[in-house]
Amino acid sequence: MLLDFAKEGLSGYQRVFDRPPQLTSIATGWNGIGFGYDYMPPGETTEVVSMQHTLAIFTHTSQSQCAERSIDGRFHREQVANGNMVLVPAGIGCQSRWFEWGGVIFFSFDPPKLQEAIEHFHIELIPQFALDDPLVYQIGLSLKTILEQDGFESRLYGETLTNALIVHLAEHYSNRKVLIQEYANGLSQPRLRCVVDYIEAHLDQDLGLSELAAITKMSPHYFSQLFKQATGVTPHQFVIRARVERAKELLVKGEMSIAEVAKQVGFVDQSHLHRHCKKLLGVTPRMIQRS
Numbered sequence: 609m610l611l612d613f614a615k616e617g618l619s620g621y622q623r624v625f626d627r628p629p630q631l632t633s634i635a636t637g638w639n640g641i642g643f644g645y646d647y648m649p650p651g652e653t654t655e656v657v658s659m660q661h662t663l664a665i666f667t668h669t670s671q672s673q674c675a676e677r678s679i680d681g682r683f684h685r686e687q688v689a690n691g692n693m694v695l696v697p698a699g700i701g702c703q704s705r706w707f708e709w710g711g712v713i714f715f716s717f718d719p720p721k722l723q724e725a726i727e728h729f730h731i732e733l734i735p736q737f738a739l740d741d742p743l744v745y746q747i748g749l750s751l752k753t754i755l756e757q758d759g760f761e762s763r764l765y766g767e768t769l770t771n772a773l774i775v776h777l778a779e780h781y782s783n784r785k786v787l788i789q790e791y792a793n794g795l796s797q798p799r800l801r802c803v804v805d806y807i808e809a810h811l812d813q814d815l816g817l818s819e820l821a822a823i824t825k826m827s828p829h830y831f832s833q834l835f836k837q838a839t840g841v842t843p844h845q846f847v848i849r850a851r852v853e854r855a856k857e858l859l860v861k862g863e864m865s866i867a868e869v870a871k872q873v874g875f876v877d878q879s880h881l882h883r884h885c886k887k888l889l890g891v892t893p894r895m896i897q898r899s
Contacts, residue, residue, distance in 0.1 A: 668711030
């Protein structure tokens, strides 16, 4: 079975598992990235060849469970535990069979995302049967949490986390050693000013990591690193703070309702504005409006 998750989305998942996932990133607009979670009954798949790199992270299993898996013609009967992952590169066939209920986080990304994340080095990911990687597990759980809590507001944060995950996979599960360069001085002031001006001019829009990185002509990985060095916060944190500050200005003017202000500054709804105002300013939008 040949699948293109980027085009098929939910229908592609249902072709494989004959059911929709419980949680998915399809409606969030994450660029070139797919994420889903499902708590699945015992079952099996036919051989699937995806046009995306795919990662399965196992969670919510009560104990180590037996599974059978064939990846690129190699067969393994393995014990799968919480936090284990399976990596299947694009174009590689995979067939699975499992015998107990368990949670699975699914992550997929287009091959160009791999090259983009590591400054266009030509590398190939190596298939991995069930193995333990705590960082992959924690990022997977974090992605699941932000989708559950923030939904449409999660794009910039989601793309930042997934970029870190892709870089980690390239470093540890590829056919060549990838040396990720570290920078110490942060973005130059002219580049930083361009990014900040863009953010402030587009606060009401669904900003993405690749979009901001493109302003500086850097990969998302290096942009994120240098932006945090220059500002002390991640791009996602900076955008949230900018939205809260703009919201505060509008609330003080008193010309719009709280719901209108939330929409004007890019929050999904009034409750998201309330949560971030309370967290960053220690007061609610209503309290600001009445001051």
